[in-house]
Amino acid sequence: MAKKTYIKAITDALDIVLDEDPKTLIFGEDVGKNGGVFRTTQGLQEKYGEDRVFDTPLAESGILGMATGLGVTGWRPIPEIQFMGFSFEAVDQIVGQQARMRFRFDGKQTAPVTIRTPYGGGTHTAEMHADNLENYFTGTPGLRVVMPSNPYDAKGLLISSVENNDPVLFMENLKLYRSMKDDIPDGKYTVPLDKANVSREGTDITIVAYGAEVNEALKVADKLAEEKISVEVIDLRTVSPIDTETIFKSLEKTHKVVIVQEAQKMAGVGAQVASAISEKAIMSLDAPIGRVAAPNSVYPFAQSEDIWIPGEEEIEEKVREILNY
Amino acid sequence: MANKPIVDFETIKKDLSNNPKPIQVLNENAEIVDQKVFDSFSDDDLVEFMKKMVWERALHEQTMNFSRQGRMGFYAPTEGEEASEMGTVLAMKKQDYLLPAYRDIPQLIQHGATVTEAYLWSRGHVVGNKYDARAMMPQIIIGAAYNEAAGVALGLKKNGEDAIAFTYTGDGGTSQGDSYEGMNFAGAFQAPALFIVQNNGFAISTPRKKQTAAPTLAQKAVAAGIPSVQVDGMDILACYKVAQAAREYITAGNGPVMIETLTYRYGAHSSAGDDPKRYRTEEETKPWFDKDPLIRLRKVLEDKGLWSDEDEEKLVDEYKSSFKDAIKEADAVEPDTVPAMLKRTFEVPTPEIKEEIAKFEEKESK
Numbered sequence: 001m002a003k004k005t006y007i008k009a010i011t012d013a014l015d016i017v018l019d020e021d022p023k024t025l026i027f028g029e030d031v032g033k034n035g036g037v038f039r040t041t042q043g044l045q046e047k048y049g050e051d052r053v054f055d056t057p058l059a060e061s062g063i064l065g066m067a068t069g070l071g072v073t074g075w076r077p078i079p080e081i082q083f084m085g086f087s088f089e090a091v092d093q094i095v096g097q098q099a100r101m102r103f104r105f106d107g108k109q110t111a112p113v114t115i116r117t118p119y120g121g122g123t124h125t126a127e128m129h130a131d132n133l134e135n136y137f138t139g140t141p142g143l144r145v146v147m148p149s150n151p152y153d154a155k156g157l158l159i160s161s162v163e164n165n166d167p168v169l170f171m172e173n174l175k176l177y178r179s180m181k182d183d184i185p186d187g188k189y190t191v192p193l194d195k196a197n198v199s200r201e202g203t204d205i206t207i208v209a210y211g212a213e214v215n216e217a218l219k220v221a222d223k224l225a226e227e228k229i230s231v232e233v234i235d236l237r238t239v240s241p242i243d244t245e246t247i248f249k250s251l252e253k254t255h256k257v258v259i260v261q262e263a264q265k266m267a268g269v270g271a272q273v274a275s276a277i278s279e280k281a282i283m284s285l286d287a288p289i290g291r292v293a294a295p296n297s298v299y300p301f302a303q304s305e306d307i308w309i310p311g312e313e314e315i316e317e318k319v320r321e322i323l324n325y
Numbered sequence: 326m327a328n329k330p331i332v333d334f335e336t337i338k339k340d341l342s343n344n345p346k347p348i349q350v351l352n353e354n355a356e357i358v359d360q361k362v363f364d365s366f367s368d369d370d371l372v373e374f375m376k377k378m379v380w381e382r383a384l385h386e387q388t389m390n391f392s393r394q395g396r397m398g399f400y401a402p403t404e405g406e407e408a409s410e411m412g413t414v415l416a417m418k419k420q421d422y423l424l425p426a427y428r429d430i431p432q433l434i435q436h437g438a439t440v441t442e443a444y445l446w447s448r449g450h451v452v453g454n455k456y457d458a459r460a461m462m463p464q465i466i467i468g469a470a471y472n473e474a475a476g477v478a479l480g481l482k483k484n485g486e487d488a489i490a491f492t493y494t495g496d497g498g499t500s501q502g503d504s505y506e507g508m509n510f511a512g513a514f515q516a517p518a519l520f521i522v523q524n525n526g527f528a529i530s531t532p533r534k535k536q537t538a539a540p541t542l543a544q545k546a547v548a549a550g551i552p553s554v555q556v557d558g559m560d561i562l563a564c565y566k567v568a569q570a571a572r573e574y575i576t577a578g579n580g581p582v583m584i585e586t587l588t589y590r591y592g593a594h595s596s597a598g599d600d601p602k603r604y605r606t607e608e609e610t611k612p613w614f615d616k617d618p619l620i621r622l623r624k625v626l627e628d629k630g631l632w633s634d635e636d637e638e639k640l641v642d643e644y645k646s647s648f649k650d651a652i653k654e655a656d657a658v659e660p661d662t663v664p665a666m667l668k669r670t671f672e673v674p675t676p677e678i679k680e681e682i683a684k685f686e687e688k689e690s691k
Binding site: 194 | 452455466469471477478479483484502503507666669673675676678
């Protein structure tokens with residue numbers, strides 16, 4: 001056990017999968033000598049050599065096309081897309097190629113690719129660096145989308161992602177990279193790719209969140225506990241698939257729900273959760289479904305992020321509204 | 326003193342058109358233009374090349390027949406491109422990995438897929454993709470195969486295999502950013518990939534000259550540091566020799582190569598039946614029909630007493646009857662099912678998919 005940042009937890013996971021499986025390869029822009037622009041791959045090229053950890057030309061579609069090709073020749077690629085906004089250049093390789101590979105060949109050829117990429121607001125980056133883009137990818141059959149909210153999960157989910165034989169889009173939260181530390185085991189452990197986590201148990205209301213918003217929800221739960229309001233917080237961990245069973249079980253107990261996401265509200269993960277509840281658990285509820293999401297504008301330029309990204313305040317307000325319904 | 330510009334762009338531009346003539350062994354009048362290369366082929370070789378082209382044309386004709394009868398799905402006609410397709414693919418070894426585009430079904434069959442599988446692919450049945458060959462499914466997204474070829478080639482290199490990646494696109498395909506990215510990645514990693522551009526004159530209806538200001542498509546490899554060459558794509562001897570030389574050069578560890586074959590699509594873009602008369606005149610097409618790859622090799626073989634019309638007719642009948650058997654085999658394959666589709670979406674089905682499988686299985690059992 002040692003206190004480690006979210007970023008170090010990821011480096012740990014990469015170190016373990018490189019060590020355990022000689023077929024794993026890490027590549028992308030600046031991941032080699034430089035150790036990635038966030039130092040996520042720091043020291044890995046030195047330890048495993050340039051054949052296993054290497055820099056590529058600057059072209060996202062090329063990087064992911066290379067991953068597809070390496071995958072069908074027996075390798076287990078872990079490409080990095082430097083910022084998730086750049087993944088638009090490579091949507092065909094993710095959605096059009098890798099996610100369809102198993103289906104096309106009935107499993108004869110697959111795409112055991114784990115695409116790592118940072119996303120998320122609040123660090124005042126340049127445009128196209130911070131958007132929550134999960135909503136573009138969760139509607140893709142054949143692709144898993146993973147969004148860890150803390151260092152422990154980041155390590156365990158990343159190891160599971162690499163070991164999974166289907167493509168996984170592994171989204172790393174930029175703001176949490178260095179701002180969050182956890183006690184995490186030194187060795188190997190895994191976190192399943194289809195199980196939500198009850199981060200905090202409660203009886204009065206359920207907050208369903210993922211990514212950085214889980215931590216905002218936990219803050220709200222702490223605060224309301226002082227007023228003897230008991231909030232249950234569910235961390236989705238993976239947004240494709242979504243573990244609805246854990247949510248439904250919680251609603252049988254709390255009968256109230258607020259769904260929180262950092263992304264814009266339109267057609268996304270929160271809407272999917274709300275739809276699942278409406279379809280299968282509506283009778284558990286005694287109040288309308290509450291939603292907290294970003295406004296449906298284009299993602300703001302850096303200076304305006306703070307007034308745009310939903311946080312503790314918006315969540316608390318919505319939770320009180322639903323509680324008082 | 327007159328103001329002389331610091332740089333003479335016009336001269337630089339003109340230099341772009343100073344390119345070697347496309348490689349040719351047998352010209353359109355069936356004259357041998359490279360005796361030394363011609364002499365390297367045995368009589369058996371020449372007959373074999375002819376048979377392959379006759380096979381491809383018969384495949385085209387019979388498949389288009391099936392298509393008119395409504396027995397095929399999407400299929401891209403190949404008439405006119407026999408030398409380019411068969412010549413290059415015959416240089417492939419079994420261990421090589423093929424990344425075809427949708428007009429490269431004949432090469433996929435040569436590389437190990439059965440005609441039945443090819444027909445099932447055309448119809449849109451998953452069994453058509455389970456061939457015993459190292460190959461991707463024919464790529465629909467133009468350019469994507471070039472990117473993937475760089476990865477396949479790097480994977481083969483890392484495996485220490487004596488194998489290379491063969492990939493095809495067309496003239497339109499060279500306009501895609503992915504084509505450049507793929508070549509550039511292969512070049513940067515010195516990965517063993519052979520990029521083949523079958524320049525058949527048209528991307529659906531858009532002529533080659535509207536795709537790019539580049540005087541040749543072969544030039545597009547130059548910027549990626551990849552040696553490239555133009556070859557007469559109606560001359561199977563040249564196509565084979567150049568592809569074979571490229572494979573040798575690549576397997577010796579010299580990195581990728583690009584070949585542009587100058588060929589022509591005689592018919593429509595696809596079996597969906599677009600009409601080429603809308604975008605090209607008979608005046609334009611006629612000279613290409615005269616360059617037909619079968620005509621020129623047939624003449625050489627006839628002069629040598631190695632080929633006759635009767636031989637050819639017999640072969641065509643044989644081939645066509647095998648295609649008729651193949652489509653019957655395709656007819657006999659059980660249709661796909663929704664549970665099967667759900668089951669092959671993920672290795673480990675998601676909870677939602679599990680539920681759907683159960684639902685559709687119940688529906689089917691009723």
